[in-house]
Amino acid sequence: MRDVALIGGGLTPFGELWEKSLADLVAEAGIAAIMDAGIEGEDIEALYIGGMSAGRFVGQEHLGSLAAEVSGLSELHIPATRVEAACASGSLALHNGYLAVASGMYDVVVVGGAEKMTDVAGTEATNILASAANREWEAFFGATFPGLYALMARYHMHKYGTTREQLAEVAVKNHYNGTLNPKAQYRREVSVEDVLGSTMVADPLHLLDCSPITDGAGAVVISSMDRAEEFTDEPVRIAASETVADSISLSERSRFDGIPAAMTASRRAYNRAGVSPADIDVAEVHDCFTIAEIMAIEDLGFVDKGKGGSAVDDGLTTLDGELPVNTSGGLKSKGHPVGATGIAQIHELMLQLRGQADRRQVDDAALGLTHNVGGSGGTAVIHILEAI
Amino acid sequence: MGVPRYWREIPQRYNLIGTKCEACGQVYFPPRSMCPECRRASVGNMEEYQLKGSGVVESYTVIYAPPPHFEHEEPYVIALIKMDEDTYLTGQIVDVSPDEVSIGMHVESCFRRIYQDGKAGAIHYGYKFKPVG
Numbered sequence: 001m002r003d004v005a006l007i008g009g010g011l012t013p014f015g016e017l018w019e020k021s022l023a024d025l026v027a028e029a030g031i032a033a034i035m036d037a038g039i040e041g042e043d044i045e046a047l048y049i050g051g052m053s054a055g056r057f058v059g060q061e062h063l064g065s066l067a068a069e070v071s072g073l074s075e076l077h078i079p080a081t082r083v084e085a086a087c088a089s090g091s092l093a094l095h096n097g098y099l100a101v102a103s104g105m106y107d108v109v110v111v112g113g114a115e116k117m118t119d120v121a122g123t124e125a126t127n128i129l130a131s132a133a134n135r136e137w138e139a140f141f142g143a144t145f146p147g148l149y150a151l152m153a154r155y156h157m158h159k160y161g162t163t164r165e166q167l168a169e170v171a172v173k174n175h176y177n178g179t180l181n182p183k184a185q186y187r188r189e190v191s192v193e194d195v196l197g198s199t200m201v202a203d204p205l206h207l208l209d210c211s212p213i214t215d216g217a218g219a220v221v222i223s224s225m226d227r228a229e230e231f232t233d234e235p236v237r238i239a240a241s242e243t244v245a246d247s248i249s250l251s252e253r254s255r256f257d258g259i260p261a262a263m264t265a266s267r268r269a270y271n272r273a274g275v276s277p278a279d280i281d282v283a284e285v286h287d288c289f290t291i292a293e294i295m296a297i298e299d300l301g302f303v304d305k306g307k308g309g310s311a312v313d314d315g316l317t318t319l320d321g322e323l324p325v326n327t328s329g330g331l332k333s334k335g336h337p338v339g340a341t342g343i344a345q346i347h348e349l350m351l352q353l354r355g356q357a358d359r360r361q362v363d364d365a366a367l368g369l370t371h372n373v374g375g376s377g378g379t380a381v382i383h384i385l386e387a388i
Numbered sequence: 389m390g391v392p393r394y395w396r397e398i399p400q401r402y403n404l405i406g407t408k409c410e411a412c413g414q415v416y417f418p419p420r421s422m423c424p425e426c427r428r429a430s431v432g433n434m435e436e437y438q439l440k441g442s443g444v445v446e447s448y449t450v451i452y453a454p455p456p457h458f459e460h461e462e463p464y465v466i467a468l469i470k471m472d473e474d475t476y477l478t479g480q481i482v483d484v485s486p487d488e489v490s491i492g493m494h495v496e497s498c499f500r501r502i503y504q505d506g507k508a509g510a511i512h513y514g515y516k517f518k519p520v521g
Contacts, residue, residue, distance in 0.1 A: 142455065142502070151467075
Protein backbone atom coordinates (compact mmCIF):
# COMPACT_ATOMS: atom_id res chain seq x y z
CA MET A 1 0.00 0.00 0.00
CA ARG A 2 1.35 3.44 -1.01
CA ASP A 3 0.64 6.74 0.68
CA VAL A 4 -2.10 8.68 -1.12
CA ALA A 5 -2.41 12.46 -1.32
CA LEU A 6 -5.33 14.76 -1.98
CA ILE A 7 -3.95 17.32 -4.44
CA GLY A 8 -6.97 19.40 -5.35
CA GLY A 9 -10.71 19.80 -5.25
CA GLY A 10 -13.69 21.75 -6.52
CA LEU A 11 -17.30 22.23 -5.51
CA THR A 12 -20.32 23.76 -7.21
CA PRO A 13 -22.58 26.04 -5.19
CA PHE A 14 -25.20 23.92 -3.41
CA GLY A 15 -28.89 24.75 -3.70
CA GLU A 16 -31.91 24.63 -5.97
CA LEU A 17 -29.99 25.04 -9.21
CA TRP A 18 -32.83 24.95 -11.75
CA GLU A 19 -30.65 26.42 -14.46
CA LYS A 20 -28.11 23.58 -14.27
CA SER A 21 -28.38 19.93 -15.33
CA LEU A 22 -26.69 16.97 -13.67
CA ALA A 23 -24.12 17.00 -16.48
CA ASP A 24 -23.49 20.73 -15.98
CA LEU A 25 -22.84 20.13 -12.27
CA VAL A 26 -20.47 17.21 -12.89
CA ALA A 27 -18.50 19.23 -15.43
CA GLU A 28 -18.32 22.34 -13.24
CA ALA A 29 -17.01 20.43 -10.20
CA GLY A 30 -14.61 18.31 -12.25
CA ILE A 31 -13.10 21.29 -14.07
CA ALA A 32 -12.69 23.18 -10.78
CA ALA A 33 -10.90 20.21 -9.21
CA ILE A 34 -8.57 19.71 -12.18
CA MET A 35 -7.69 23.43 -12.27
CA ASP A 36 -7.09 23.44 -8.51
CA ALA A 37 -4.84 20.38 -8.67
CA GLY A 38 -2.79 21.75 -11.55
CA ILE A 39 -3.02 18.55 -13.58
CA GLU A 40 -3.57 18.09 -17.30
CA GLY A 41 -6.27 15.86 -18.71
CA GLU A 42 -3.57 13.44 -19.91
CA ASP A 43 -2.41 12.95 -16.31
CA ILE A 44 -5.75 11.39 -15.34
CA GLU A 45 -5.66 7.60 -15.31
CA ALA A 46 -9.13 6.83 -13.92
CA LEU A 47 -12.41 8.43 -12.91
CA TYR A 48 -14.75 7.45 -10.08
CA ILE A 49 -18.11 9.10 -9.51
CA GLY A 50 -20.53 8.69 -6.63
CA GLY A 51 -24.24 9.10 -7.22
CA MET A 52 -27.23 7.68 -5.40
CA SER A 53 -30.14 7.74 -7.78
CA ALA A 54 -29.68 9.82 -10.90
CA GLY A 55 -31.79 7.18 -12.64
CA ARG A 56 -34.81 8.16 -10.61
CA PHE A 57 -34.10 11.84 -10.01
CA VAL A 58 -33.34 12.73 -13.64
CA GLY A 59 -33.60 9.47 -15.60
CA GLN A 60 -29.87 9.18 -16.11
CA GLU A 61 -27.69 6.17 -15.33
CA HIS A 62 -24.21 5.34 -16.65
CA LEU A 63 -22.60 8.22 -14.76
CA GLY A 64 -19.01 7.11 -15.37
CA SER A 65 -19.30 7.54 -19.10
CA LEU A 66 -21.32 10.74 -18.67
CA ALA A 67 -18.57 12.21 -16.48
CA ALA A 68 -15.91 11.28 -19.05
CA GLU A 69 -17.91 12.93 -21.83
CA VAL A 70 -18.67 16.21 -20.10
CA SER A 71 -15.12 16.51 -18.77
CA GLY A 72 -13.70 16.15 -22.28
CA LEU A 73 -11.90 12.95 -21.32
CA SER A 74 -13.75 10.44 -23.53
CA GLU A 75 -10.97 10.18 -26.09
CA LEU A 76 -8.43 9.31 -23.43
CA HIS A 77 -10.32 6.04 -22.97
CA ILE A 78 -9.70 5.79 -19.25
CA PRO A 79 -11.73 3.61 -16.86
CA ALA A 80 -14.73 5.39 -15.32
CA THR A 81 -16.67 3.77 -12.50
CA ARG A 82 -19.91 4.82 -10.84
CA VAL A 83 -20.18 3.95 -7.14
CA GLU A 84 -23.42 3.81 -5.14
CA ALA A 85 -24.08 3.52 -1.43
CA ALA A 86 -27.05 5.88 -0.99
CA CYS A 87 -25.96 9.04 0.86
CA ALA A 88 -22.42 7.65 1.29
CA SER A 89 -21.86 7.26 -2.47
CA GLY A 90 -19.38 10.16 -2.70
CA SER A 91 -17.01 8.91 -0.01
CA LEU A 92 -17.34 5.32 -1.15
CA ALA A 93 -16.22 6.53 -4.60
CA LEU A 94 -13.23 8.17 -2.93
CA HIS A 95 -12.49 4.96 -1.04
CA ASN A 96 -12.38 3.11 -4.37
CA GLY A 97 -10.14 5.75 -5.93
CA TYR A 98 -7.91 5.59 -2.87
CA LEU A 99 -7.59 1.81 -3.20
CA ALA A 100 -6.69 2.16 -6.87
CA VAL A 101 -3.88 4.62 -6.13
CA ALA A 102 -2.69 2.93 -2.91
CA SER A 103 -2.45 -0.39 -4.74
CA GLY A 104 -0.14 1.08 -7.36
CA MET A 105 -2.60 0.56 -10.20
CA TYR A 106 -2.92 4.28 -10.99
CA ASP A 107 -0.98 7.39 -9.96
CA VAL A 108 -3.56 10.12 -10.60
CA VAL A 109 -7.31 9.67 -10.21
CA VAL A 110 -10.27 12.08 -10.22
CA VAL A 111 -13.18 11.28 -7.89
CA GLY A 112 -16.49 13.09 -8.13
CA GLY A 113 -19.90 12.98 -6.54
CA ALA A 114 -23.12 14.50 -7.83
CA GLU A 115 -26.87 14.59 -7.35
CA LYS A 116 -29.59 16.61 -9.05
CA MET A 117 -32.57 16.31 -6.74
CA THR A 118 -34.85 19.29 -7.29
CA ASP A 119 -36.24 18.29 -10.70
CA VAL A 120 -38.80 16.06 -8.94
CA ALA A 121 -41.58 17.00 -6.50
CA GLY A 122 -40.98 16.79 -2.76
CA THR A 123 -43.03 13.63 -2.17
CA GLU A 124 -41.25 11.88 -5.04
CA ALA A 125 -37.87 12.92 -3.58
CA THR A 126 -39.00 11.44 -0.25
CA ASN A 127 -39.93 8.23 -2.05
CA ILE A 128 -36.60 8.03 -3.91
CA LEU A 129 -34.65 8.63 -0.70
CA ALA A 130 -36.66 5.85 0.96
CA SER A 131 -34.96 3.46 -1.49
CA ALA A 132 -31.89 3.82 0.75
CA ALA A 133 -33.93 1.93 3.36
CA ASN A 134 -35.28 -1.60 2.97
CA ARG A 135 -38.06 -1.17 0.41
CA GLU A 136 -39.90 -4.39 1.27
CA TRP A 137 -39.74 -4.30 5.06
CA GLU A 138 -39.49 -0.61 5.97
CA ALA A 139 -40.65 1.67 3.15
CA PHE A 140 -43.53 -0.64 2.15
CA PHE A 141 -45.21 0.05 5.52
CA GLY A 142 -44.91 3.82 5.19
CA ALA A 143 -41.58 4.36 6.95
CA THR A 144 -39.82 7.40 5.54
CA PHE A 145 -36.19 8.38 5.86
CA PRO A 146 -36.83 11.09 8.45
CA GLY A 147 -39.06 8.50 10.13
CA LEU A 148 -36.19 6.04 10.60
CA TYR A 149 -33.98 8.74 12.12
CA ALA A 150 -36.92 9.83 14.27
CA LEU A 151 -37.07 6.27 15.65
CA MET A 152 -33.41 6.59 16.63
CA ALA A 153 -33.97 10.10 18.02
CA ARG A 154 -36.79 9.03 20.31
CA TYR A 155 -34.82 5.96 21.40
CA HIS A 156 -31.80 8.13 22.24
CA MET A 157 -33.92 10.69 24.08
CA HIS A 158 -35.63 7.94 26.08
CA LYS A 159 -32.40 6.11 26.96
CA TYR A 160 -30.09 9.06 27.69
CA GLY A 161 -32.33 12.03 28.38
CA THR A 162 -31.24 13.83 25.22
CA THR A 163 -33.56 16.82 24.85
CA ARG A 164 -35.50 18.32 21.98
CA GLU A 165 -33.60 21.58 22.57
CA GLN A 166 -30.24 19.82 22.23
CA LEU A 167 -31.29 18.50 18.84
CA ALA A 168 -32.29 22.03 17.83
CA GLU A 169 -28.92 23.41 18.93
CA VAL A 170 -27.22 21.26 16.28
CA ALA A 171 -29.29 23.01 13.61
CA VAL A 172 -28.58 26.42 15.15
CA LYS A 173 -24.81 25.79 15.13
CA ASN A 174 -24.71 24.40 11.61
CA HIS A 175 -26.86 27.20 10.20
CA TYR A 176 -24.49 29.73 11.78
CA ASN A 177 -21.51 27.98 10.14
CA GLY A 178 -23.42 27.96 6.87
CA THR A 179 -23.64 31.76 6.93
CA LEU A 180 -19.84 31.75 6.58
CA ASN A 181 -19.80 29.37 3.59
CA PRO A 182 -20.48 31.01 0.21
CA LYS A 183 -21.31 27.58 -1.31
CA ALA A 184 -24.02 26.76 1.29
CA GLN A 185 -27.67 26.38 0.31
CA TYR A 186 -29.01 28.13 3.44
CA ARG A 187 -26.84 31.01 4.52
CA ARG A 188 -29.08 32.23 7.30
CA GLU A 189 -29.19 31.73 11.02
CA VAL A 190 -32.01 29.96 12.83
CA SER A 191 -32.89 29.92 16.54
CA VAL A 192 -33.92 27.07 18.80
CA GLU A 193 -37.44 28.55 18.69
CA ASP A 194 -37.39 28.53 14.89
CA VAL A 195 -36.49 24.83 14.88
CA LEU A 196 -39.10 23.86 17.46
CA GLY A 197 -41.72 25.99 15.73
CA SER A 198 -41.11 24.56 12.26
CA THR A 199 -43.44 22.03 10.66
CA MET A 200 -43.38 18.54 12.17
CA VAL A 201 -41.97 16.00 9.70
CA ALA A 202 -41.57 12.83 11.76
CA ASP A 203 -42.09 13.38 15.47
CA PRO A 204 -39.80 14.31 17.24
CA LEU A 205 -38.03 15.72 14.15
CA HIS A 206 -39.20 19.06 12.73
CA LEU A 207 -38.48 20.46 9.27
CA LEU A 208 -35.45 22.38 10.57
CA ASP A 209 -33.99 19.17 12.02
CA CYS A 210 -33.76 17.80 8.48
CA SER A 211 -31.18 18.41 5.78
CA PRO A 212 -32.71 19.85 2.60
CA ILE A 213 -33.19 18.55 -0.93
CA THR A 214 -30.24 19.92 -2.88
CA ASP A 215 -28.52 20.00 -6.26
CA GLY A 216 -24.75 19.97 -6.29
CA ALA A 217 -21.53 18.25 -7.22
CA GLY A 218 -17.98 18.02 -5.99
CA ALA A 219 -14.74 16.51 -7.22
CA VAL A 220 -11.27 15.87 -5.84
CA VAL A 221 -8.01 14.79 -7.39
CA ILE A 222 -5.81 12.26 -5.64
CA SER A 223 -2.36 10.96 -6.48
CA SER A 224 0.36 8.82 -5.05
CA MET A 225 2.22 10.80 -2.39
CA ASP A 226 5.50 10.51 -4.24
CA ARG A 227 4.05 12.28 -7.27
CA ALA A 228 1.98 14.86 -5.38
CA GLU A 229 4.70 17.51 -5.37
CA GLU A 230 4.79 17.49 -9.17
CA PHE A 231 1.37 19.12 -9.05
CA THR A 232 0.95 21.01 -5.78
CA ASP A 233 2.93 22.43 -2.88
CA GLU A 234 0.05 21.87 -0.46
CA PRO A 235 -0.88 18.18 -0.62
CA VAL A 236 -3.10 16.69 2.08
CA ARG A 237 -2.36 13.12 3.12
CA ILE A 238 -5.20 10.60 3.23
CA ALA A 239 -4.17 8.96 6.49
CA ALA A 240 -7.10 6.52 6.48
CA SER A 241 -9.99 5.51 4.24
CA GLU A 242 -12.22 2.91 5.86
CA THR A 243 -15.72 1.69 5.15
CA VAL A 244 -17.99 -1.00 6.51
CA ALA A 245 -21.49 -2.22 5.77
CA ASP A 246 -24.27 -3.17 8.18
CA SER A 247 -27.89 -4.25 7.70
CA ILE A 248 -29.88 -1.96 5.44
CA SER A 249 -32.85 -2.27 7.84
CA LEU A 250 -32.69 -0.35 11.10
CA SER A 251 -34.59 -3.16 12.82
CA GLU A 252 -31.86 -5.69 11.96
CA ARG A 253 -29.01 -3.82 13.70
CA SER A 254 -27.34 -4.63 17.01
CA ARG A 255 -28.32 -1.27 18.57
CA PHE A 256 -30.53 1.73 17.90
CA ASP A 257 -28.76 4.43 19.92
CA GLY A 258 -26.08 4.96 17.31
CA ILE A 259 -24.73 3.66 14.04
CA PRO A 260 -22.65 0.51 14.58
CA ALA A 261 -21.06 0.79 11.11
CA ALA A 262 -19.72 4.24 12.02
CA MET A 263 -18.34 2.95 15.32
CA THR A 264 -16.46 0.12 13.60
CA ALA A 265 -15.25 2.09 10.59
CA SER A 266 -13.95 4.92 12.77
CA ARG A 267 -12.04 2.54 15.09
CA ARG A 268 -10.39 0.99 12.05
CA ALA A 269 -9.59 4.43 10.65
CA TYR A 270 -7.97 5.57 13.91
CA ASN A 271 -5.88 2.39 13.94
CA ARG A 272 -4.88 2.80 10.30
CA ALA A 273 -3.85 6.42 10.85
CA GLY A 274 -2.25 5.71 14.23
CA VAL A 275 -4.24 8.45 15.94
CA SER A 276 -6.97 8.71 18.57
CA PRO A 277 -10.23 10.69 18.62
CA ALA A 278 -8.56 13.30 20.85
CA ASP A 279 -6.05 14.06 18.07
CA ILE A 280 -8.74 15.22 15.63
CA ASP A 281 -8.83 19.02 15.18
CA VAL A 282 -11.90 19.37 12.95
CA ALA A 283 -14.62 17.01 11.69
CA GLU A 284 -17.32 16.96 9.03
CA VAL A 285 -20.04 14.55 10.11
CA HIS A 286 -23.18 13.27 8.43
CA ASP A 287 -25.88 15.46 9.99
CA CYS A 288 -28.68 14.43 7.63
CA PHE A 289 -30.86 15.00 10.71
CA THR A 290 -29.86 16.78 13.93
CA ILE A 291 -29.95 13.54 15.94
CA ALA A 292 -27.42 12.09 13.48
CA GLU A 293 -24.77 14.62 14.51
CA ILE A 294 -25.32 13.87 18.21
CA MET A 295 -24.99 10.14 17.57
CA ALA A 296 -21.98 10.76 15.30
CA ILE A 297 -19.86 12.54 17.89
CA GLU A 298 -20.55 9.62 20.22
CA ASP A 299 -19.98 6.90 17.61
CA LEU A 300 -16.68 8.53 16.60
CA GLY A 301 -15.44 8.44 20.19
CA PHE A 302 -15.29 12.21 20.70
CA VAL A 303 -17.63 11.86 23.71
CA ASP A 304 -19.04 8.89 25.59
CA LYS A 305 -22.24 7.22 24.31
CA GLY A 306 -25.19 9.19 25.62
CA LYS A 307 -23.21 12.42 26.19
CA GLY A 308 -23.62 13.87 22.71
CA GLY A 309 -26.54 16.10 23.65
CA SER A 310 -24.80 17.64 26.63
CA ALA A 311 -21.59 18.06 24.61
CA VAL A 312 -23.57 20.17 22.14
CA ASP A 313 -24.96 22.17 25.10
CA ASP A 314 -21.43 22.76 26.33
CA GLY A 315 -20.29 24.15 22.99
CA LEU A 316 -17.75 21.40 22.28
CA THR A 317 -18.53 21.42 18.56
CA THR A 318 -18.95 25.13 17.75
CA LEU A 319 -16.53 26.94 15.46
CA ASP A 320 -14.55 28.21 18.46
CA GLY A 321 -15.14 25.05 20.52
CA GLU A 322 -12.59 22.39 21.37
CA LEU A 323 -13.64 20.23 18.40
CA PRO A 324 -15.39 22.20 15.65
CA VAL A 325 -17.87 19.96 13.80
CA ASN A 326 -19.38 20.77 10.42
CA THR A 327 -17.62 24.07 9.83
CA SER A 328 -19.10 23.99 6.30
CA GLY A 329 -22.61 24.21 7.71
CA GLY A 330 -22.97 20.45 7.42
CA LEU A 331 -25.62 18.69 5.40
CA LYS A 332 -28.14 20.71 7.37
CA SER A 333 -27.22 24.16 6.09
CA LYS A 334 -24.73 23.61 3.27
CA GLY A 335 -27.22 21.20 1.67
CA HIS A 336 -27.27 17.47 0.97
CA PRO A 337 -27.05 16.47 -2.71
CA VAL A 338 -26.76 12.87 -1.59
CA GLY A 339 -24.14 11.57 -4.04
CA ALA A 340 -21.99 14.70 -3.66
CA THR A 341 -22.08 14.98 0.12
CA GLY A 342 -19.08 12.75 0.89
CA ILE A 343 -16.91 14.66 -1.58
CA ALA A 344 -18.12 18.00 -0.19
CA GLN A 345 -17.04 16.90 3.29
CA ILE A 346 -13.56 16.05 1.97
CA HIS A 347 -13.44 19.38 0.15
CA GLU A 348 -14.21 21.28 3.35
CA LEU A 349 -11.44 19.51 5.25
CA MET A 350 -9.03 20.11 2.37
CA LEU A 351 -9.70 23.85 2.77
CA GLN A 352 -9.33 23.64 6.55
CA LEU A 353 -6.04 21.72 6.41
CA ARG A 354 -4.62 24.11 3.78
CA GLY A 355 -5.69 27.10 5.88
CA GLN A 356 -8.07 28.30 3.14
CA ALA A 357 -11.41 28.13 4.96
CA ASP A 358 -11.62 31.90 5.28
CA ARG A 359 -13.99 33.12 8.01
CA ARG A 360 -14.68 29.58 9.21
CA GLN A 361 -11.01 28.60 9.45
CA VAL A 362 -10.13 26.49 12.50
CA ASP A 363 -6.80 27.63 13.99
CA ASP A 364 -3.92 25.21 13.48
CA ALA A 365 -6.09 22.51 11.92
CA ALA A 366 -3.73 19.63 11.16
CA LEU A 367 -5.86 16.49 11.39
CA GLY A 368 -9.44 16.17 10.16
CA LEU A 369 -12.05 13.43 9.98
CA THR A 370 -15.05 12.91 7.70
CA HIS A 371 -18.01 10.69 8.60
CA ASN A 372 -20.39 9.83 5.77
CA VAL A 373 -23.35 7.50 6.29
CA GLY A 374 -25.48 5.69 3.74
CA GLY A 375 -29.14 5.11 4.52
CA SER A 376 -30.04 4.89 8.19
CA GLY A 377 -26.61 3.29 8.85
CA GLY A 378 -26.22 0.48 6.33
CA THR A 379 -22.92 1.96 5.14
CA ALA A 380 -20.38 4.16 6.90
CA VAL A 381 -17.27 5.67 5.34
CA ILE A 382 -14.61 7.40 7.42
CA HIS A 383 -11.65 9.36 6.09
CA ILE A 384 -8.85 10.87 8.15
CA LEU A 385 -6.91 13.66 6.44
CA GLU A 386 -3.61 15.11 7.55
CA ALA A 387 -1.94 18.39 6.64
CA ILE A 388 1.62 17.91 5.44
CA MET B 389 -45.06 -2.20 -6.87
CA GLY B 390 -45.27 -5.03 -9.38
CA VAL B 391 -47.92 -7.67 -8.74
CA PRO B 392 -45.44 -10.60 -8.65
CA ARG B 393 -43.36 -8.83 -6.03
CA TYR B 394 -46.43 -8.29 -3.90
CA TRP B 395 -47.72 -11.80 -4.46
CA ARG B 396 -44.53 -13.57 -3.42
CA GLU B 397 -44.43 -11.77 -0.08
CA ILE B 398 -48.03 -12.61 0.86
CA PRO B 399 -47.17 -15.38 3.37
CA GLN B 400 -44.90 -13.11 5.38
CA ARG B 401 -47.06 -10.01 5.09
CA TYR B 402 -50.41 -11.69 5.75
CA ASN B 403 -49.39 -14.22 8.38
CA LEU B 404 -46.06 -13.07 9.84
CA ILE B 405 -44.26 -16.16 8.59
CA GLY B 406 -40.58 -15.90 9.42
CA THR B 407 -37.88 -18.52 9.75
CA LYS B 408 -36.34 -20.35 12.67
CA CYS B 409 -32.75 -21.60 12.71
CA GLU B 410 -32.97 -25.25 13.74
CA ALA B 411 -29.32 -25.12 14.81
CA CYS B 412 -29.61 -22.40 17.47
CA GLY B 413 -33.35 -21.82 17.76
CA GLN B 414 -33.31 -18.11 16.87
CA VAL B 415 -36.38 -16.82 15.02
CA TYR B 416 -35.98 -14.30 12.19
CA PHE B 417 -38.47 -11.93 10.67
CA PRO B 418 -38.34 -11.03 7.84
CA PRO B 419 -37.36 -14.60 6.96
CA ARG B 420 -33.70 -15.30 6.35
CA SER B 421 -32.14 -18.05 4.22
CA MET B 422 -29.18 -18.24 6.56
CA CYS B 423 -28.69 -17.67 10.30
CA PRO B 424 -26.06 -14.94 10.84
CA GLU B 425 -24.90 -16.73 14.01
CA CYS B 426 -24.70 -20.32 12.73
CA ARG B 427 -24.11 -19.55 9.03
CA ARG B 428 -22.92 -22.81 7.38
CA ALA B 429 -24.62 -24.98 10.00
CA SER B 430 -27.92 -23.24 9.29
CA VAL B 431 -27.96 -23.84 5.52
CA GLY B 432 -30.90 -26.13 4.80
CA ASN B 433 -31.97 -25.86 8.44
CA MET B 434 -34.03 -22.69 8.30
CA GLU B 435 -37.65 -23.72 8.88
CA GLU B 436 -40.76 -21.60 8.37
CA TYR B 437 -42.00 -20.22 11.65
CA GLN B 438 -45.23 -18.37 12.39
CA LEU B 439 -44.74 -15.51 14.82
CA LYS B 440 -47.35 -15.12 17.55
CA GLY B 441 -47.80 -11.50 16.56
CA SER B 442 -47.25 -9.85 19.91
CA GLY B 443 -44.44 -7.54 20.90
CA VAL B 444 -43.33 -4.36 22.65
CA VAL B 445 -42.72 -0.87 21.22
CA GLU B 446 -38.98 -0.09 21.34
CA SER B 447 -39.37 3.30 19.66
CA TYR B 448 -41.91 5.12 17.51
CA THR B 449 -42.47 8.18 15.38
CA VAL B 450 -45.48 9.98 13.95
CA ILE B 451 -45.16 10.61 10.21
CA TYR B 452 -46.43 14.00 9.02
CA ALA B 453 -44.60 14.06 5.65
CA PRO B 454 -45.78 10.83 4.01
CA PRO B 455 -44.47 9.23 0.82
CA PRO B 456 -46.75 8.65 -2.21
CA HIS B 457 -49.75 6.34 -1.46
CA PHE B 458 -49.75 7.26 2.24
CA GLU B 459 -51.00 10.86 1.98
CA HIS B 460 -54.48 10.02 3.26
CA GLU B 461 -53.06 8.21 6.32
CA GLU B 462 -51.15 11.17 7.75
CA PRO B 463 -50.48 11.47 10.63
CA TYR B 464 -49.67 7.81 11.25
CA VAL B 465 -47.43 5.99 13.72
CA ILE B 466 -44.41 3.95 12.61
CA ALA B 467 -42.77 1.86 15.31
CA LEU B 468 -39.78 -0.34 15.90
CA ILE B 469 -41.25 -3.39 17.59
CA LYS B 470 -39.47 -6.11 19.53
CA MET B 471 -41.48 -9.28 18.93
CA ASP B 472 -41.91 -11.88 21.68
CA GLU B 473 -39.64 -14.19 19.65
CA ASP B 474 -36.77 -11.69 20.16
CA THR B 475 -36.73 -10.39 16.59
CA TYR B 476 -37.38 -6.77 15.59
CA LEU B 477 -39.50 -5.32 12.83
CA THR B 478 -40.90 -2.02 11.56
CA GLY B 479 -44.62 -1.45 11.26
CA GLN B 480 -47.55 0.92 11.78
CA ILE B 481 -49.47 1.18 15.04
CA VAL B 482 -53.20 1.79 14.56
CA ASP B 483 -56.47 1.92 16.53
CA VAL B 484 -54.91 4.36 18.99
CA SER B 485 -54.31 8.09 19.01
CA PRO B 486 -50.63 8.87 18.22
CA ASP B 487 -50.25 10.73 21.51
CA GLU B 488 -51.22 7.61 23.45
CA VAL B 489 -48.41 5.50 21.99
CA SER B 490 -45.41 5.01 24.28
CA ILE B 491 -42.13 3.11 24.46
CA GLY B 492 -42.77 -0.17 26.28
CA MET B 493 -46.37 -0.41 25.08
CA HIS B 494 -47.54 -3.99 24.36
CA VAL B 495 -48.95 -4.45 20.87
CA GLU B 496 -50.38 -7.26 18.77
CA SER B 497 -50.57 -7.71 15.02
CA CYS B 498 -53.70 -7.21 12.95
CA PHE B 499 -54.42 -7.66 9.24
CA ARG B 500 -54.98 -4.38 7.42
CA ARG B 501 -54.80 -2.58 4.12
CA ILE B 502 -51.35 -0.95 3.75
CA TYR B 503 -51.94 1.06 0.55
CA GLN B 504 -53.43 1.02 -2.92
CA ASP B 505 -51.65 1.60 -6.25
CA GLY B 506 -53.86 4.44 -7.45
CA LYS B 507 -57.66 4.35 -7.80
CA ALA B 508 -57.84 1.10 -9.80
CA GLY B 509 -54.53 -0.50 -8.85
CA ALA B 510 -53.70 -3.44 -6.64
CA ILE B 511 -54.52 -3.10 -2.96
CA HIS B 512 -51.63 -4.15 -0.77
CA TYR B 513 -52.49 -5.79 2.53
CA GLY B 514 -50.28 -6.76 5.42
CA TYR B 515 -49.70 -6.51 9.15
CA LYS B 516 -50.10 -3.49 11.36
CA PHE B 517 -50.14 -3.43 15.15
CA LYS B 518 -52.66 -2.30 17.74
CA PRO B 519 -52.46 -1.97 21.51
CA VAL B 520 -53.10 -5.22 23.41
CA GLY B 521 -56.46 -5.44 25.14
